[in-house]
Amino acid sequence: MIIVDTANHIAALAAKMAKPHVIAAYPITPQTTIVERLAEYVEKGELNAEYIRVESEHSAMAACIAAAATGARTFTATSSHGLLLMHEMLHWAGLARLPVVMVNVNRAIGPGWNIWSDLNDSLAQRDTGWIQFYASSNQEVFDSVIQAYKIAENEEILLPAMVSYDGFILSHTSMPVEVPEQSKIDEFLPDFKPGWILDVENPITHGNIVPPEPYMEIRYSMQKAMEKAKKVIEEIGEEYGKKFGREYGLVEEYRCEDADYVIVAMAAMAAEAKVAVDELRQKGEKVGLLKLRTFRPFPHERLKHDKMIVIDRDICPGLGGIVYNEIKGNGSEIYGFIAGLGGVDVSYKDIERMYELAKEGKEGWYPTEVK
Amino acid sequence: MEIEAKSHPLDRYLRAERIPHIWCPGCGLGTVLNCFLHALEETNINLKNLAVVSGIGCTGRVAGYINVDSYHTTHGRAIPFATGLKLANPKLKVVVFSGDGDLFAIGGNHFIHAARRNIDMTVICVNNYNYGMTGGQLGPTTPLEARTTTAPYGNIEHPFNLCHVAAASGAVYVARWTSLHVRRLKESMKEALNKKGFSFVEIIAPCPTAFGRRNKEPTGLETLKYYKEHSVIKHGIDPAEADIEMGGDIIVGKFVDIEKPTFDEAVHELIKKARK
Numbered sequence: 001m002i003i004v005d006t007a008n009h010i011a012a013l014a015a016k017m018a019k020p021h022v023i024a025a026y027p028i029t030p031q032t033t034i035v036e037r038l039a040e041y042v043e044k045g046e047l048n049a050e051y052i053r054v055e056s057e058h059s060a061m062a063a064c065i066a067a068a069a070t071g072a073r074t075f076t077a078t079s080s081h082g083l084l085l086m087h088e089m090l091h092w093a094g095l096a097r098l099p100v101v102m103v104n105v106n107r108a109i110g111p112g113w114n115i116w117s118d119l120n121d122s123l124a125q126r127d128t129g130w131i132q133f134y135a136s137s138n139q140e141v142f143d144s145v146i147q148a149y150k151i152a153e154n155e156e157i158l159l160p161a162m163v164s165y166d167g168f169i170l171s172h173t174s175m176p177v178e179v180p181e182q183s184k185i186d187e188f189l190p191d192f193k194p195g196w197i198l199d200v201e202n203p204i205t206h207g208n209i210v211p212p213e214p215y216m217e218i219r220y221s222m223q224k225a226m227e228k229a230k231k232v233i234e235e236i237g238e239e240y241g242k243k244f245g246r247e248y249g250l251v252e253e254y255r256c257e258d259a260d261y262v263i264v265a266m267a268a269m270a271a272e273a274k275v276a277v278d279e280l281r282q283k284g285e286k287v288g289l290l291k292l293r294t295f296r297p298f299p300h301e302r303l304k305h306d307k308m309i310v311i312d313r314d315i316c317p318g319l320g321g322i323v324y325n326e327i328k329g330n331g332s333e334i335y336g337f338i339a340g341l342g343g344v345d346v347s348y349k350d351i352e353r354m355y356e357l358a359k360e361g362k363e364g365w366y367p368t369e370v371k
Numbered sequence: 372m373e374i375e376a377k378s379h380p381l382d383r384y385l386r387a388e389r390i391p392h393i394w395c396p397g398c399g400l401g402t403v404l405n406c407f408l409h410a411l412e413e414t415n416i417n418l419k420n421l422a423v424v425s426g427i428g429c430t431g432r433v434a435g436y437i438n439v440d441s442y443h444t445t446h447g448r449a450i451p452f453a454t455g456l457k458l459a460n461p462k463l464k465v466v467v468f469s470g471d472g473d474l475f476a477i478g479g480n481h482f483i484h485a486a487r488r489n490i491d492m493t494v495i496c497v498n499n500y501n502y503g504m505t506g507g508q509l510g511p512t513t514p515l516e517a518r519t520t521t522a523p524y525g526n527i528e529h530p531f532n533l534c535h536v537a538a539a540s541g542a543v544y545v546a547r548w549t550s551l552h553v554r555r556l557k558e559s560m561k562e563a564l565n566k567k568g569f570s571f572v573e574i575i576a577p578c579p580t581a582f583g584r585r586n587k588e589p590t591g592l593e594t595l596k597y598y599k600e601h602s603v604i605k606h607g608i609d610p611a612e613a614d615i616e617m618g619g620d621i622i623v624g625k626f627v628d629i630e631k632p633t634f635d636e637a638v639h640e641l642i643k644k645a646r647k
Contacts, residue, residue: 026477027505027521028446036508039521053509053521053528056447056477081446085477113443 001179007138007170010177011077011103011163012037014145016047017185018101021072024052024063029115030167031079031105038075057082061089061100068098069206071197073149076100079167080107080121087125093160094129095218096206097225099152099192100160102130103145106267107167108342116343117166119267119314123295123322129222131161131229132295136271138175140293141165143246146189150236153192157229159222166268168343180244188243226297233294250299255281256288261355262305264323266292269313269339269346276351287355298326307333309358311351311366313340339366384408384418386438393432397583397591399550399576403497404433406553407468410560421464424453426473428504429578430497433468447478450485453492461635464564465491471498472510475531479511486540486569488634493563493570497550498533499578507581514617518585534610537571538627544570545610545627549598550577552623559625568633575621586617 003010012034015023023042025035041047050067054060057078064074078086083104093100108118122132131151135141141163148161165171198206210218234249241247252270255277256262265273270291280287290303312321315338319325324336335358340346350366357363357370364370385408394400411421423441425434426449434441444452449467457465467474474482474496485492501519502508509519509526512533516525537545544566548556556574563570577583577594588594598621605613606624613622 025521027502027508029505032505032508032520036506036520040523043522043524051521055479055511085446110445111443 001181002176003179004174004176005138006033006172006174007135007141007165008033008105008172009037010138010142011145012041013179014142015075015101015103016041017179017182018075018146018149018189019047019073020049020075020101022050022052022064022067022074024054024060024067024074024076026054026057026060026078026082028057028079028082030107030171031077031082031103033171034077034103034105057085058089061086061093064100064102065089065093065096065098068093068100069096069198071192071194073153073192074100075102077103077105079105080109083121083125084109087128090125090128090130090160095222097158097222098160099149099158101145101148101152102160102162103141104162104164105167105171106164114342115167117169117268117313118341118343119164119312122162122164123314125162126296126322129159129226130296131157131159131226131233133161133163133293134266134295135163135165135170136266136268136291138170138173138177139246141170142177142179143240143244143248146185147236147240147248149192150189151229151233154232154236155193155195157225157232158195159225159229164267169268184243188240230297230299233297248293250294250297251302252291252293254289254291256290256305258286259288259305260286261307261309261358262288262290263351263355264290264292264303264308264310264327266295266323267313269311272346272348273311273351275348276355279348280352280355285355292323295323300327300330303327303330303332305332309335309337309355311337311339311346311354313346315341335363337363337366337370381405381408381412384411384438385436389436392436394429395580397577397579397594398429399499399574399578399591400429400433400497402550402553403495403556403574403576404436406557407495407560408437410557410564413557414561414564416464416564420462421466422453422456423466423468424449424456425467426469426478428470428473428502430468430470431473447473447476448481449473450478450481450492450494454485454490457490457492457635458638461639465493466564467492467494469494469496470503471496471500471512471533472502475533475536476511483536483540486537486542486571489541489543489568489631491568491633491635493566493572495560495563495572495574496533497574497576499576499582501578501582503578503581507578507585512615514615516617517582519582520585530615532610532614533573534571534613534626537573538610541569541631542571542627543568543629543631546571546625547573547575547613547623549575549602549621549623551595551598552602562625562628566628568631575615575623
């Protein structure tokens with residue numbers, strides 16, 4: 001069935017179809033319509049879940065963590081400052097190896113207060129042990145939420161997963177989305193079978209003091225799970241493709257085969273860059289696009305093109321573009337641009353311009369300071 | 372005949388370049404801010420010594436409109452920011468101006484501890500029973516049975532009685548009015564501003580766009596009529612008896628006005644002693 005709706009409503013629908021047992025949520029622009037829609041599903045009886053209206057995002061994640069520890073499938077959604085307030089709990093979900101799934105609608109961080117798109121909120125959570133997906137269309141939002149559960153709950157992974165997409169550019173924009181039948185989703189995503197649960201019949205204690213050596217082991221096993229996740233993400237993305245006709249992986253390559261330059265972008269910027277690539281190809285330029293779908297685990301092995309132009313809608317002050325710095329030093333010739341912070345519009349024409357500037361050997365803050 | 376007003380007696384209190392404000396037609400916030408500006412005018416507070424701190428939400432926008440040193444802080448943290456201001460500069464008159472969701476949900480912890488310590492500040496809370504800015508979700512003040520976007524079939528959670536929370540936590544001045552009680556509200560704001568210690572004024576205000584429309588009061592006027600018919604003034608009663616219920620009376624008045632040493636006096640006294 002094809003549905004035309006906003007990314008937020010599509011995310012809510014995907015979450016509903018994944019049949020979570022517990023949803024804990026707090027409103028924040030531009031995410032709010034996700035949790036409002038879920039509240040409606042629950043109260044209408046269309047979704048059999050406990051819905052907890054918590055008093056802050058920190059509590060939302062705490063509630064999801066505890067629910068996941070009892071073996072429940074959980075969901076929450078947030079944005080910007082809400083995600084930052086969750087930071088402590090994000091680490092906890094990661095280290096406790098609880099497969100909580102969350103949607104984050106990317107929004108700039110204040111001050112000055114700004115509600116528009118900027119990827120700094122989720123990229124700042126890169127060390128929390130969460131698998132991170134970035135979606136470029138409402139269809140990808142739907143597909144990624146469903147896959148996120150299957151990947152996160154994989155017994156060799158057991159890590160929380162976050163699906164992010166741009167505020168307003170996607171969150172409040174309607175697009176056609178193909179929604180599979182519930183029975184097909186159920187076949188693809190069976191019930192969550194936790195490895196251990198909090199159970200009064202068989203009590204365990206959780207969150208205790210751990211001496212240095214076993215602590216390091218916890219970290220080591222988490223790193224191994226992240227590395228393993230690369231393979232699992234590709235396998236599950238392929239399985240999804242076989243079942244639903246849309247295949248996914250760590251990255252998506254577009255017209256890269258003979259490209260001299262490859263543009264690297266993520267989220268909505270990658271969709272815009274696709275248009276720029278088509279335009280440039282028409283002019284005879286040999287250029288391609290590498291859309292980064294997974295930021296954690298980071299697919300270094302897929303970023304081996306000779307010449308790459310990385311566009312960051314984010315900034316690590318004192319270092320530069322976050323994605324640019326992840327890739328830098330891999331032997332490729334890389335040009336980095338910072339663009340579109342706080343929702344500044346970046347059109348395919350801007351991306352074509354960045355390509356031209358990179359060919360001249362220039363990079364920097366677009367358009368204010370390019371050298 | 373057309374009358375053109377070139378200025379308003381309260382112009383000096385506002386950042387004209389930030390006006391028009393973002394508040395919806397029928398919202399109570401303009402009225403409450405107007406009362407506050409009149410209270411400032413009548414108490415003769417030196418504006419150079421006044422700091423206004425807001426959290427997030429529609430009420431949080433006050434900090435941006437008022438022409439004094441002001442801080443629009445993160446969600447729930449207006450009181451800790453204000454505490455820092457007051458302790459670093461004890462001569463400041465510090466006012467927190469924020470909403471019910473900001474002060475009592477995400478920031479609830481800060482409220483009770485600032486009241487417990489009796490930090491010398493005035494907290495003005497506009498209570499519209501929901502998270503208005505994000506479109507009307509259930510909050511800690513949503514009355515039982517009221518409908519919100521996250522409680523479409525009615526609220527089943529017991530709300531806070533804010534004046535009771537304030538009094539129980541240790542506030543030295545506690546009053547509640549609706550945005551219809553403009554003169555009494557202004558007088559309470561003046562008393563709160565002049566009070567030494569943690570003073571709290573709650574204002575029940577309409578939110579027709581996000582709350583009223585879902586609760587059979589689609590205009591601000593209808594809500595004000597409700598206030599007119601259902602407000603009962605009971606000065607000096609125990610605020611525990613002033614719960615708010617859908618369709619019930621709204622008990623208003625000054626509930627607490629007592630004296631207690633303040634945290635800032637105690638801390639500066641201690642510093643003096645320790646240095647001897």
